[in-house]
Amino acid sequence: MTTLLPHIELTSGPDPDAAVIWLHGLGADGNDFAAIVPELDLAGCRPIRFIFPHAPSMPVTINGGYVMPAWYDIVGTDLQKREDAAGIRRSALAIEALIAHEIARGVEARRIVLAGFSQGCAIALHTGLRHAAPLAGIMALSGYLPLAADLAAEAHPANRQVPVFMAHGSADPVVALARGEASRDLLQSMGYPVQWHAYPMQHSVHPREIQDIGEFLQSVLGRDDG
Secondary structure (H helix, E strand, C coil): CCCCCCEEEEECCCCCCEEEEEECCCCCCCHHHHCCHHHCCCCCCCCEEEEEECCCEEEEHHHCCEEEECCCCCCCCCCCCCCCHHHHHHHHHHHHHHHHHHHHCCCCHHHEEEEEECHHHHHHHHHHHHCCCCCCEEEEECCCCCCHHHHHHHCCHHHCCCCEEEEEECCCCCCCHHHHHHHHHHHHHCCCCEEEEEECCCCCCCHHHHHHHHHHHHHHHCCCCC
């Protein structure tokens, strides 16, 4: 049996039939986005379980080998070169285990959203686009598509039409806006329905973005699927 990542759970109501698995960025932990849940307008949604896993700690090369919570190693400032493919795929398996756990608890895959910020965004995109059953959506915040050259061969047909919410800061000094735009353009060229949002911010979260996230969750989890 796969050991689940330690995580925080919050619910928007009793007996949730939907889940949002939300991944933090480099050096943070599951607490990083838990405080946003009460700020989301989920009036149009049935109860949702929010899951905020903690990434394991590892040495991060770009930070001098300092040990910190990370989904994968970052070797240098060019995020496309010398990617830690093994680390990315290892974290994807850990997120797949969380998805399987939610399904075992009675939540259908089509009622699960994968979300992530920065490194967490990369893992959410990598995992969600390869998942073997249709998901409700992917929220990709202030990040990018990792291992982009492998996506065409590895993308699963089940999620070829998964709604993708992408958000980025116009002044992001950590993951450049152009990197996010390149990921958006690639996904759109492959036919993915991407909703793109840019905000006047750096590597953070904007109040308007929180509103837009609530609207996205209502659009993919609020409808009555029977």
